[in-house]
Amino acid sequence: MEHASAADRLAAVRSSIAKAAKLAGRRADQVTLIAISKTHPPETIEALLEAGQRVFGENRVQEAAEKWPSLRSRWPDAQLHLVGQLQSNKAEQAVELFDVIHSVDRVSLVEALAKAAEHRGKRPDCFIQVNIGDEPQKGGCPVADLPALLAHGRDAGLAIVGLMAIPPVDIEPAPFFALLGELARRNGLGQLSMGMSGDFEPAVMLGSTHVRVGTALFGERQET
Numbered sequence: 622m623e624h625a626s627a628a629d630r631l632a633a634v635r636s637s638i639a640k641a642a643k644l645a646g647r648r649a650d651q652v653t654l655i656a657i658s659k660t661h662p663p664e665t666i667e668a669l670l671e672a673g674q675r676v677f678g679e680n681r682v683q684e685a686a687e688k689w690p691s692l693r694s695r696w697p698d699a700q701l702h703l704v705g706q707l708q709s710n711k712a713e714q715a716v717e718l719f720d721v722i723h724s725v726d727r728v729s730l731v732e733a734l735a736k737a738a739e740h741r742g743k744r745p746d747c748f749i750q751v752n753i754g755d756e757p758q759k760g761g762c763p764v765a766d767l768p769a770l771l772a773h774g775r776d777a778g779l780a781i782v783g784l785m786a787i788p789p790v791d792i793e794p795a796p797f798f799a800l801l802g803e804l805a806r807r808n809g810l811g812q813l814s815m816g817m818s819g820d821f822e823p824a825v826m827l828g829s830t831h832v833r834v835g836t837a838l839f840g841e842r843q844e845t
């Protein structure tokens with residue numbers, strides 16, 4: 622697929638999502654494909670917008686602020702998700718720029734987002750990011766702290782819709798996807814942000830509602 626067009630790659634990813642959904646007795650439209658456009662220039666993103674993709678994700682507030690206001694003015698129905706770690710001092714800007722935030726992982730951030738949401742009169746959907754593999758270097762709330770953080774978020778008036786996780790690399794991801802699904806059920810949450818280019822099919826089979834796919838749509842990134 623290295624030289625395939627953006628439209629071809631998009632069709633291939635959508636078809637793989639549909640197949641995995643069907644195997645699990647789910648409908649393809651129960652899975653939102655988020656095209657992760659971090660590091661890619663606006664021209665590359667435009668090709669995917671022209672091919673019909675409308676939901677995108679970025680991992681840095683600053684980069685999104687540089688790229689998206691002009692893209693959005695031309696594609697007003699585009700939706701933007703934040704999938705990277707968020708510093709509390711950027712909460713206000715994040716609420717302004719993003720429709721959905723996938724990386725809520727601590728009480729101080731819950732409070733900053735609630736304040737920003739009230740201030741801006743805008744309430745983005747939020748996912749709590751869970752450190753599902755208990756990895757010290759990774760973002761995400763420890764599994765044991767999830768019920769308390771969720772209660773805090775609900776009390777603060779955040780629209781918490783689901784859980785997000787990035788499983789450890791080089792280990793079979795399916796058990797981690799299953800665990801995230803179980804945690805969501807236990808806590809009364811309906812949405813699951815899980816699955817990336819290398820593992821979105823098992824994620825869909827295990828109930829993912831939001832897959833975050835970069836490389837399979839855009840090709841390899843020049844990491845910055």
Ligand SMILES: *Cc1c(COP(=O)(O)O)cnc(C)c1O
Binds near residue numbers: 680704819833836837
């Ligand atoms: C970059 C990124 C992705 C996409 O990764 P690919 O392997 O390129 O599909 C998904 N989720 C998060 C949080 C990311 O930072």
